[in-house]
Amino acid sequence: MNDLTPTTADATGIKLSVHEKPAFIDPDTIPWQPWVMEGTHYKLMTVDVRSGGFTLFLKVDPGTEAPVHGHVGAVEGVILEGGFAYDDDAGSTGNYICEHGGAVHQPVSPDGCVMFAITHGPLIGYNPDGTIAAVVDAKMMYEMATTAGVADHIEATFH
Numbered sequence: 001m002n003d004l005t006p007t008t009a010d011a012t013g014i015k016l017s018v019h020e021k022p023a024f025i026d027p028d029t030i031p032w033q034p035w036v037m038e039g040t041h042y043k044l045m046t047v048d049v050r051s052g053g054f055t056l057f058l059k060v061d062p063g064t065e066a067p068v069h070g071h072v073g074a075v076e077g078v079i080l081e082g083g084f085a086y087d088d089d090a091g092s093t094g095n096y097i098c099e100h101g102g103a104v105h106q107p108v109s110p111d112g113c114v115m116f117a118i119t120h121g122p123l124i125g126y127n128p129d130g131t132i133a134a135v136v137d138a139k140m141m142y143e144m145a146t147t148a149g150v151a152d153h154i155e156a157t158f159h
Contacts, residue, residue: 020155021153021154021155022153025045025153027043027045027057030043030044030150030153031043031150032059033144033145033148033150035058036125036134036136037064037066037067037125038064039060039061039063039064040058040059040060040061040064040066041058041059041061042056042057042058042059042141043056043057043150044056044141044142044144044145044150044151044154045057045153045154046154047138047139047141047142047154047156048120048138049138049139049156049157049158051073051120051121051138052072052073052121052122052137052138052139053073053118053119053120053121053122053137053138054118054119054137054138054141054142055116055117055118055119056116056117056119056141057080057114057115057116057117058077058113058114058115058116058117059112059113059114060082060084060109060112060113060114060115061109061112062082062109062110062111062112063109063110063112064108064109064112065106065107065108065109066106066107066108067106067125067126067127067133068104068105068106068125068126069104069105069106069123069124069125069126070102070103070104070105070123070124070126071099071100071101071102071103071104071119071121071123071124072101072121072122072123072124073101073119073120073121073122074098074099074100074101074119074120074121075097075098075099075117075118075119075120075123076096076097076098076099076117076118076120077096077097077115077116077117077118078094078095078096078097078115078116079091079092079093079094079095079097079113079114079115080093080113080114080115080116081093081112081113081114082109082111082112082113082114083095083109083111083113084107084108084109084113085107085108085109085110086105086106086107086108097115101120101121104126121137122135122136122137122138123135123136123137124136138156138158139158142154142156142158
């Protein structure tokens with residue numbers, strides 16, 4: 001199910017979609033929620049029930065070092081404030097980032113950051129011994145946001 005209902009256009013007869021929920025959302029109306037690791041917070045904007053991906057704003061507190069994690073699908077984003085880095089690469093305010101599917105890394109954010117990100121599949125968090133600690137996917141994100149009372153703008157049906 002999606003959030004579009006077809007209707008007929010007067011002039012052309014082409015069926016246009018009418019949104020059941022608003023297409024435009026002011027992220028400032030959504031409070032930050034604690035995310036899956038200490039020192040991170042999120043605002044969930046939407047989920048993709050087919051790919052397991054999700055779109056969010058992510059805030060990382062200064063000094064936060066993420067655990068080793070991997071990307072099933074690509075992650076694209078724009079750093080809105082601050083920055084973060086890997087051993088061999090660093091990004092700052094205004095930079096676009098594309099982390100390709102299959103990437104495994106451990107970013108650090110000495111000064112913290114805020115970014116807008118689109119995940120094209122789940123994230124896999126790893127324990128220090130290399131075992132899987134968590135699979136962060138659309139369903140998990142939607143359930144977290146629903147529990148926190150900040151998912152009213154999202155339409156999602158998981159089977």
